Amino acid sequence: MSDDLQSWVGRKRVVEEDIGLGQVRRIAGMLDMDPAGFRRGDPLPPHWFVFFCNETPRQSDIGTDGHPKPGVVLPPIPLPRRMGAGRRVTIPGSMRIGDMAERIAEVAAIVPKQARTGFITVLTMRHTYRVDGQVVAEEEFDAVYREAPKPGEASPVAPPAPAPTDAAWRIEKHLSSPLVFRYSALTWNAHRIHYDADYSRAEEGYPNTVQNGGLTMQLLLDAAVAHTPGRLTGFTARLTRPIYVGDTITLCGRASDGGKVATWVQDRDGNLCGQLDCEFAA
CATH class of the missing domain: 3.10.129.10 (Hotdog Thioesterase)
Structure with a gap:
């Protein structure tokens, strides 16, 4: 460096x-x-x-x-x-x-x-x-x-991995263009991959406009809070695979020991796209 x-x-x-x-x-x-x-x-x-x-x-x-x-x-x-x-x-x-x-x-x-x-x-x-x-x-x-990316080269994507199948709750969510736009506006995020499909394809090698990762985490946290008693006191998050605007995703979760909740998001093919481990206090 x-x-x-x-x-x-x-x-x-x-x-x-x-x-x-x-x-x-x-x-x-x-x-x-x-x-x-x-x-x-x-x-x-x-x-x-x-x-x-x-x-x-x-x-x-x-x-x-x-x-x-x-x-x-x-x-x-x-x-x-x-x-x-x-x-x-x-x-x-x-x-x-x-x-x-x-x-x-x-x-x-x-x-x-x-x-x-x-x-x-x-x-x-x-x-x-x-x-x-x-x-x-x-x-x-x-x-x-x-x-x-080189001209015509796709953006690198991690190999698909199957999402867990032991969810206690599941919520489907459609990622419409207006939803992604409104979230990006509220967080003052003007990254063009979230709203400019031509730029996203030609300059960054994605097949479509890319879902805002912050919104993915927000929706997953909202779902965890709605399904868990107590107060959210912390979480760790890792996004592993891109999701695209217009996709329908599934938000999933289950409680584990000690006030912890494991949550994840999967795409329409059942691939794991991100995980959040949340902690709650009574």
Whole structure:
């Protein structure tokens, strides 16, 4: 790793945002909940912290892929394609409508490596969310940077693996274009693979527009919370296989020992596409 990249490790940025009623009601509407059911002062579901304190780069700082240009927000890793891969989250508190929250984003690690699908670099970001000086959520997030595909080459995809068959509950969910658009808008994510099919095929080698991985995790967490008593206190997530806009997925889960819940998402062919292991407290 170059000295320029190494110098980014440990750098921090702080973003503040008030937890506004309007934003909360838009989130609720996107998730097919009654927006009028939320009032000022209400606590939010613990895992909703991801909708707040996102970076808001200027339009002139946006690159051709829809992400901020290298070096504006994230380190200038010299590989053109970036995808979320995994998260490790603890949630000791929750936000309330009307709070002023802050997110401290720290570059935790930059690790170049040779993978089965080619040369990659893994960027790990550490995010700490606070309200009135108290930590309400801590997250480590991994993003994988890859080389550009050669003309006509498909984006590398992990070999299919069958999903578990011992689910205690299963929910089918259609990933419509408006749903993916609304989620991306609420999280201020303009990555073109989520809405521009021509770009997704020609520039990044996917067969279609790609489902937003954050939305996959959000839907799976919502399902786990709906099927589990107690309060969500943390989770680990790993996305293993791309899902495409317009697909119908199945959200699955089952309880395990000690307040833990194993959840996963599978595509229409029964292939495993991602897993979340959740922890709940009574």
